Amino acid sequence: MLAAERRAHILARAREDGSVKVTRLVAELGVSHVTIRRDLDALVDERVLDKVRGGAMLRVRPDSAAASSQPSFGGTIGLIVPTSYYYRHIAAGVSAAVRRRGGEMQLVVSEYSLDRELHLLGEFVRDGVGGVLYAPSIQLDDDDRQLRERLESAGVPIVLVERTLPAGGLGGPSTVRTAHERGAIGAVRHLVGLGHRRIAMISRGRTQTADLVRAGWRRAIGQAGLEKEAILLGADVLGGEPTWKPDGVELVLDRLRQHGATALFCHGDENSLLTLVHRARSTGLSVPGDLSIIAYDDEISVFADPPLSAVAPDRETVGSLATRLLLDSIERGDEPSAPLHMEVEPRLVVRSSTASPAR
16 A cells, blocks of 8 residues: 555544544554554644644644534633743644634633632633633642642533643543653654763753653663763752853853763753853854754744754644543533543754764
8 A cells, every 4th residue: 555545544534533543553554553653744744633642633624624514612711821931832722723613712821829720710610611721830749639629629621731630540630731751752862863972951940841851851861871971950050940040051061061961952941042052152162063952842942053953842732632622521511521631742853953973
C-alpha cells in the first residue's frame, strides 16, 4: 500500500471514529509502528489531525462538514488560568473552539493563588456558566483532597488544562495537557545525538510544568548515562523570581565555563536566555560553535541571533481539545462518562543554535 493510500485510510478512520490509535492502524494496515507514526506526523503537519498520546484526533475546522454537523452550544464557558503569558495561546484555542459551537468564553487570571481560583470558580458557577476549564495552582506532590472535593461539588462540568490531580487514581475531572516531559526528552536526545555529553539545564520555579520538564530531562540524562556529566542550574543560582537575578546571565556563563558544558537546555525566561546568547557572543563564546542551546517554549526564540532551537508546545491544540471535552460533557448532562486524560506532544523545532560539539 502506498503512503497516500495509507493516509487516506487513516483520515477516513479518523472521520468515522473521531480519533485513531496507532496499535489499531498497525493491525489494520499490516505495517510497522514507525510507518504509522510517520503517516500521522504527515497528517498533523497538514493540520488535519491533532496528535495525542497513542494516536491522533481529527482536527475540527470551522468550514468542515464535521463542524457544521456538530450540535450548537450557544452558552458560556469559563477559563481560569494562573497567568496570561503562557496561557494566551490556550485561550485562543478555547475561544476558537467554543465559537464554532455558537458559544463564548470568559477568561480570568488568578496569579497563582489557589484560594482566588476557587473563589473565581464559585463566581463562574453563580453566573450560570455551562462549564469551566481550569489550570489549578497545585504541585505534583501536593495533597489534592480538598481541591478534588471542591471540583466534584462544583455543580458544573470541569476539565483541567495543563494540569493533573497529583494523587492520581480513579475519578476526578478529565484533563488535557502538554506532554512536557516528552519535549524535554526530545531536546536532550537531540543534543546527545549530536555528540554532546556535558549538558547543562536551567530550570527554576515550582509549577507542574516545570516539574515535568525537569523530570523528562533527568530521565533522558539517565538513559544516556550522563548523570555525572550533566548539571542543573536552578533557583539556588538564579533565584525563584520570574526573571533571573540582575547578575544571572554572568552567573550562568561562569557556571557553564567551569563545568565545561557544550550544550544548554533552558526552561523559562526566554528574555534572559536571549540576553545570555548576546552576552556570550560579546565575550567570545560562539553559539553553536562553543555552546549549543535549546529553549523550552518557542515564543521569541526564532528572533535570537542565531535563531534558537526550541521545544514548542502546541497550546492552541490543548485549548481546543479541552473545550471539545468540556462541551461534550455539558451535552451529556447527568449521563455518566469515564474521565479522559489526554497528552499533546510538543514539537522540537531545530534551528541554527545546535550543532555537534567542537571539542
